[in-house]
Amino acid sequence: MADKVTASAPGKLVLFGEHAVVYGKPCIVTAVDQRLYVTVTKNGENAFHLSAPDLGLTAYSKTIDKLGGEGLPTGVRFIEVLYKRFLNDHPQTRGIDVVTRSEFSSSFGFGSSSAATVAFAMALFAVYGVEVSKQELFEICYQTVLEVQGVGSGFDVAAAIWGGTLYYVSPGKVVEQIKTGELPIVVGYTGIKADTPTLVRQVAEFRRKNPKTLEGVFNQIGVIVDKAKKALEEKNVTLLGSLMNENQQLLAELGVSSVELDTLNQAAVKAGALGAKLSGAGGGDCMIAVSQQSYGMGYSVLGIERSQKQNKNKYINIDKVRTAINQRGQWLDVKLGAEGARLEAGS
Numbered sequence: 189m190a191d192k193v194t195a196s197a198p199g200k201l202v203l204f205g206e207h208a209v210v211y212g213k214p215c216i217v218t219a220v221d222q223r224l225y226v227t228v229t230k231n232g233e234n235a236f237h238l239s240a241p242d243l244g245l246t247a248y249s250k251t252i253d254k255l256g257g258e259g260l261p262t263g264v265r266f267i268e269v270l271y272k273r274f275l276n277d278h279p280q281t282r283g284i285d286v287v288t289r290s291e292f293s294s295s296f297g298f299g300s301s302s303a304a305t306v307a308f309a310m311a312l313f314a315v316y317g318v319e320v321s322k323q324e325l326f327e328i329c330y331q332t333v334l335e336v337q338g339v340g341s342g343f344d345v346a347a348a349i350w351g352g353t354l355y356y357v358s359p360g361k362v363v364e365q366i367k368t369g370e371l372p373i374v375v376g377y378t379g380i381k382a383d384t385p386t387l388v389r390q391v392a393e394f395r396r397k398n399p400k401t402l403e404g405v406f407n408q409i410g411v412i413v414d415k416a417k418k419a420l421e422e423k424n425v426t427l428l429g430s431l432m433n434e435n436q437q438l439l440a441e442l443g444v445s446s447v448e449l450d451t452l453n454q455a456a457v458k459a460g461a462l463g464a465k466l467s468g469a470g471g472g473d474c475m476i477a478v479s480q481q482s483y484g485m486g487y488s489v490l491g492i493e494r495s496q497k498q499n500k501n502k503y504i505n506i507d508k509v510r511t512a513i514n515q516r517g518q519w520l521d522v523k524l525g526a527e528g529a530r531l532e533a534g535s
């Protein structure tokens with residue numbers, strides 16, 4: 189058994205269904221090709237050492253009998269809570285050193301906490317030679333996220349574990365891969381960090397006061413998600429675009445959009461995107477837009493396949509959408525549908 193294991197997990201973006209997923213509706217989430225790496229090394233001491241510079245922490249230690257408790261720094265809570273849960277089931281007298289490294293900023297809303305939790309769990313189980321299924325990994329990671337954060341549908345944990353593009357119903361009731369091929373989706377960052385738990389609680393409060401209205405909104409979002417699944421499978425970008433616009437409208441009704449998100453969405457559509465919406469809890473973080481492009485990739489417009497040459501001047505290029513986003517925010521160069529959690533070579 190290796191004394192040192194590195195695992196990695198991808199970040200994620202919600203494509204459709206945020207917020208409604210907290211109330212039992214499905215959502216569609218995709219893994220991005222930027223990953224978070226966690227290395228776990230047995231240290232032979234009664235100590236837990238953590239260095240997580242990307243989560244805002246450089247050197248943190250305590251003895252392993254003192255894990256958990258109040259006042260943990262945010263960046264380490266997930267890892268420490270999961271480690272404590274692991275030790276309850278698999279007691280040890282000696283501890284570990286944990287080092288994390290992220291390819292993406294924790295400000296983007298790519299789910300750095302979930303990716304860190306999943307990559308850490310995978311490395312931890314591997315370093316002690318404990319076999320776990322993906323479903324078991326999901327359970328322990330999701331319970332950890334709930335313990336730390338109090339709220340959350342778990343779709344981010346699922347994306348970090350399974351990767352790809354998932355049709356998801358909370359809490360892991362349905363986890364289904366959607367075959368999408370390469371997606372002509374552009375991602376824009378507002379430059380503003382959103383606070384997911386606060387927004388989830390804000391929607392919960394809104395729902396408490398207007399149960400009927402919100403039930404209607406969530407139902408409509410659920411219908412959009414099912415249509416979007418089909419549109420993704422059929423690579424119908426025109427339909428995807430209008431579904432994004434509809435979903436955005438409903439999110440605005442929930443009160444979670446923002447001036448910055450609206451600005452980027454409108455800029456993308458003005459530059460030729462077929463539709464745009466916020467991605468995630470809202471209030472900031474990222475938006476996504478779907479564009480027409482690259483018929484070499486098998487996309488069709490109104491069901492008509494065309495060669496790239498024919499469309500060269502006819503259809504607006506994805507680059508225009510990227511540029512428009514870059515002028516008002518930041519275009520993020522990420523690929524979607526990336527691989528889920530994995531052990532890294534040499535582990």
Ligand code: PMV
Pocket residue numbers: 202205206207208209210297298299339340341342343344382384388467468469470473
């Ligand atoms: O802010 P993000 O990207 O973690 O997305 C939050 C999505 C919500 O549906 C609002 C919450 C959840 O846990 O599903």
